Amino acid sequence: MSRPASRLMGFTILGLGMTVSPVSGHEFWIDPQDFTVAMEKEISADIRIGQDFKGDAFPYIPSRFAAFQRHDREGASNVDGATGDLPALELSPRAEGLTLITYVSVAERIRFQDWEKFTEYLDYEGLATIPARHDARGLPRDEIRELYTRCAKALVTVGDASGDRDRATGMRLELVAGRTPQALSPGANMSFTLLWEGAPLKDTQVALFRRGEDGDDATRIVTRTDEEGKVSFTLPGNGAYLASAVHMIEAPADRNADWESYWASLTFGVE
Numbered sequence: 001m002s003r004p005a006s007r008l009m010g011f012t013i014l015g016l017g018m019t020v021s022p023v024s025g026h027e028f029w030i031d032p033q034d035f036t037v038a039m040e041k042e043i044s045a046d047i048r049i050g051q052d053f054k055g056d057a058f059p060y061i062p063s064r065f066a067a068f069q070r071h072d073r074e075g076a077s078n079v080d081g082a083t084g085d086l087p088a089l090e091l092s093p094r095a096e097g098l099t100l101i102t103y104v105s106v107a108e109r110i111r112f113q114d115w116e117k118f119t120e121y122l123d124y125e126g127l128a129t130i131p132a133r134h135d136a137r138g139l140p141r142d143e144i145r146e147l148y149t150r151c152a153k154a155l156v157t158v159g160d161a162s163g164d165r166d167r168a169t170g171m172r173l174e175l176v177a178g179r180t181p182q183a184l185s186p187g188a189n190m191s192f193t194l195l196w197e198g199a200p201l202k203d204t205q206v207a208l209f210r211r212g213e214d215g216d217d218a219t220r221i222v223t224r225t226d227e228e229g230k231v232s233f234t235l236p237g238n239g240a241y242l243a244s245a246v247h248m249i250e251a252p253a254d255r256n257a258d259w260e261s262y263w264a265s266l267t268f269g270v271e
Contacts, residue, residue: 022110022121022148022246026051027209028265029242030101030154033087035181035269039096039159043070045089047103047152053209053218053242060085064106066149071100071169072158096159098180102169105150109257112144125246126205126222130259137250137258145257155268157182166266168195173247173262175206181268184235191232194245194264200229204245208233211240218242238270 032045046057060068060081068079068088073095081088093099112118122130134144151171157180166177178191190208194201204225209218223231225245235241244265251257 022125022146022261022263026121026124027053027055027242027244028105028150028152028263029053029055029244029267030089030103030152030265031057031240031267032101032154032156032269035155035240035267036157036271037093039093041093043089043091043093043099043101043156043158044087045101045154045156046086047088052220053211053240057086058088059083060088065103066106067102067104067171069102069169071102071167073097073164076169093158096161098161098164098166098182099156099158100166100169101154101156102171103150103152104171107147107149107260110146110148112146113142115141115144118144122248126224127246127248130248133250134258139258144259145251146259146261147251147255147257148261148263150263150265152265153267155181155266168198170198171264172197173201173245173264175243175245175264175266177243177266177268178230178232181270184268184270186235186237186270188235188270189232190235190241191230192243192266194225194229194231196247196262200227201225201247202227202229204229204247206231206243206245209242209244210236211242213239235270240267240269242267 028049030045031048048055151173161182174195176193207222209220212218225231246263248261251260
């Protein structure tokens, strides 16, 4: 698809992608067309919002992100594009090895007037202590104000990445993979470390999705981080995977909100 045509399509779906809240779109992820590319091929990826590893792509919109970067053996650099580009990312590899793509959204605001809807969403994301903390703070149940920020990462293998590892890139909430995807095969164990402001975050839910085949629903497994912020999953087969986690804090007084949540995701492929 040519860039002019892709920009037009991007603007037609803008209303879909930009207004999806944590309730209707639990997952936010970077979706590479291929998780393994040769040096002479382009890395192409969509930004998606949805649920159960299914969702709509939205275009490159600079006003919607605080940072959009790639990290490789050459260092870190911004992902450039034109407003409306779809897919949101198309770039040429700079070096062999593991390329990390990261995206940090601007904070979005949502209000809940339905306590049950708010608590259902918290339960799904493993945030079971928030309702009691909400009541203990004397906050209303019919006007709940939340800010949420997305912190997404994708791992793309360029040529030989056998000597590379995932690493922290400085996002406030971040999942770091314990193994290079190139070394994985069905049945292998994959560990992750969940970091909050660079330090391990314990007792927090991490979900792992495996994308379904031919439109089937994704499978979802959940567990919680240990004292060192780590979790481990057995990978049942090949294909695309998405790990995700949510951390919620009391919003600072100057944020005009009750709660502030951060949503981390990490996508990778197993061949």
